Amino acid sequence: MAQNAMTGPPAPVDTQKEQERDRQPPQNPLQEAHGVCWERLWSMGVTAGCFFSLCMLSQIVGVWVLYMLNGYGAFPAAHKVLDLMQYLLSPLGAHSSVEEELWRMESLCPLLVIIFLSIAVLSIGILYCLRALAPGGCPVVLDDRRQSVSRQPSFTYSEWTDAKQDLFDLDSVPETPVFECSMDMKTESDAATLTVKPVGLQERRGSNVSLTLDMCTPGSTEPYGAMLSPREQSAREYLQKASNVLMAAQLQSRALDDSALQAEFYEMPMNFVDPKEYNFPGVVRKNRYKTILPNMHSRVCLKVTEEDDFLGTYINANYMRGYGGQEKAYIATQGPTVNTVSDFWRMVWQERAPIIVMITNVEEKNEKCTEYWPEGAVTYEGIEITVNKVIQADDYNLRIFTLKCDGEERTLRQYWYTSWPDQKTPDKAPPLLELVQEVEEARQQAPPCSGPVIVHCSAGIGRTGCFIATSILCKQLKYEGVADILKTTCQLRLDRGGMIQTYEQYQFVHHVLSLYEKQLSCPVEE
Incomplete structure (x- = not known):
């Protein structure tokens, strides 16, 4: 029963889809190229947005954890993070000299953490976007991997030493490089x-x-x-x-x-x-x-x-x-x-x-x-x-x-x-x-x-x-x-x-x- 199911004809729905696809008129190669280009740009934009959001979230969480490590509780640390964001987003002339000096001394370490996380996450995002924008970047890697698996290594010859293979022995694969193909030396009934x-x-x-x-x-x-x-x-x-x-x-x-x-x-x-x-x-x-x-x-x-x-x-x-x-x-x-x-x-x-x-x-x-x-x-x-x-x-x-x-x-x-x-x-x-x-x-x-x-x-x-x-x-x-x-x-x-x-x-x-x-x-x- 299982064998018949595997070897039987394809479902009618698939046949209809294939027929409809065959009836569609062929697209202009220029239109296809524009479509592929817009698809890549859209993919890059979505990826950039995701990485920007991840960058901001990682900075907020990183500074919050840093404040907690400095002795603040969870809620005071969150309050300090909000104050730091307000300070960074507010206009430059809105800070007094005393307040500005205080934030410079207290927020120096969190600011360095923010800069480091920003550079790391954004660098990864930029590289990933460039890789997605490159034509056929990911499929090439997968195809190469499949090809490397299908290739069989060349057979090697044993050396004339006591630690190597018996002179008069045959293992499951002949040592002489005659067949470089996918083969199994074990006896089977099929x-x-x-x-x-x-x-x-x-x-x-x-x-x-x-x-x-x-x-x-x-x-x-x-x-x-x-x-x-x-x-x-x-x-x-x-x-x-x-x-x-x-x-x-x-x-x-x-x-x-x-x-x-x-x-x-x-x-x-x-x-x-x-x-x-x-x-x-x-x-x-x-x-x-x-x-x-x-x-x-x-x-x-x-x-x-x-x-x-x-x-x-x-x-x-x-x-x-x-x-x-x-x-x-x-x-x-x-x-x-x-x-x-x-x-x-x-x-x-x-x-x-x-x-x-x-x-x-x-x-x-x-x-x-x-x-x-x-x-x-x-x-x-x-x-x-x-x-x-x-x-x-x-x-x-x-x-x-x-x-x-x-x-x-x-x-x-x-x-x-x-x-x-x-x-x-x-x-x-x-x-x-x-x-x-x-x-x-x-x-x-x-x-x-x-x-x-x-x-x-x-x-x-x-x-x-x-x-x-x-x-x-x-x-x-x-x-x-x-x-x-x-x-x-x-x-x-x-x-x-x-x-x-x-x-x-x-x-x-x-x-x-x-x-x-x-x-x-x-x-x-x-």
Whole structure:
């Protein structure tokens, strides 16, 4: 009932008024200008009169209070005020010399008070009148205030210190200044919230907005299409061609060159996806963050029985290329939510993933990832999941699962990495490097038919991007003796926007690679 009342047609009275106003002949612009001028003069006159009355009243009350403070009662003080007014308003020749001298001595302080109050009140009145007389004075202030509220401040970057934000963390708003628009990162159930209204500085360098793809085809990896804007095409070409090969001896000096690294990092397009690309009912419930979405061409599509069931195919995950351009070497995804636990396990089974790498805590001031694994055993979508063993290491917990579905049985390993505390910067690189090496060794021991390694943090772009980039670059440094961190980051962002989210993460990858280079060179030096 209330909704109908709000959205119903306007009242007939308002319609009639609008019609009568429309039928009125247009006024002469000169007449309108004179009318506005007289209206302002009238407003100024009324304001001046009000302030003059206020000035007189304040003087009378001020002198009355002053007399009472000097020891007079209320009525004697009022009588003295009347005598003072009579003295001031009477002609100059009506006072005797003795009376005049007496009033000068007795009324000196009240006269000073009157002068001070007159100057203060009249000054305020004159300023207010001038402001009212100025064209559009007050409305400009109100409009500026409304505009300042609508503008969103630019996102800032954390510094490379222990007191700042976690390198591998994503708060409710991405730190990289990609969208300067009014947005809320919390998950909501209203599909209409997918529409983001730009404020005027929206930057989507490299976003594949214009692509037309078959989104219901499971595992679709159709290449990028045409119909891109010049800016998007330029960003795409940069991500495809950018390169900066670093020799092993250059890694450490490059990691310490802040100005060069910042220039290189900020030059790279983020390649985030416009939320309007996923304007489908129900999709918003499957995203932890409304503006962190899978790039369309490389998204993981879940298999469904109905061809038109887009929501059934959707999961916030992307296939990521590995070393040497290996297709589907990794899957980067968000931390599962309560609504997507079943979809997550469907993806694990469908892609034959041998390993899950989780680089986040369940809670870091707020929920970063739901606890999607059981304590003992549980069944999702016909997939029976059983925990066989839990191994606690220094920097991570290892869970070994058994998955059963349709008579088939598989083994799955989950590395839950928890060594980075909330809102802190890692002060050492060895833990991440050790995890990368441990996961790579486990991957080599997996069955030949195994699929990609699934990596996730909270949003699936920050810590996830650092882990995947480090894994790829360690192989490149081992087999080629060089590391192209810029090219690898661009490759990741082509597959999933925003990978390696901040400059501090980008610098940390350089530090980890520098450490790995020292490990490789130690046997040679000895």
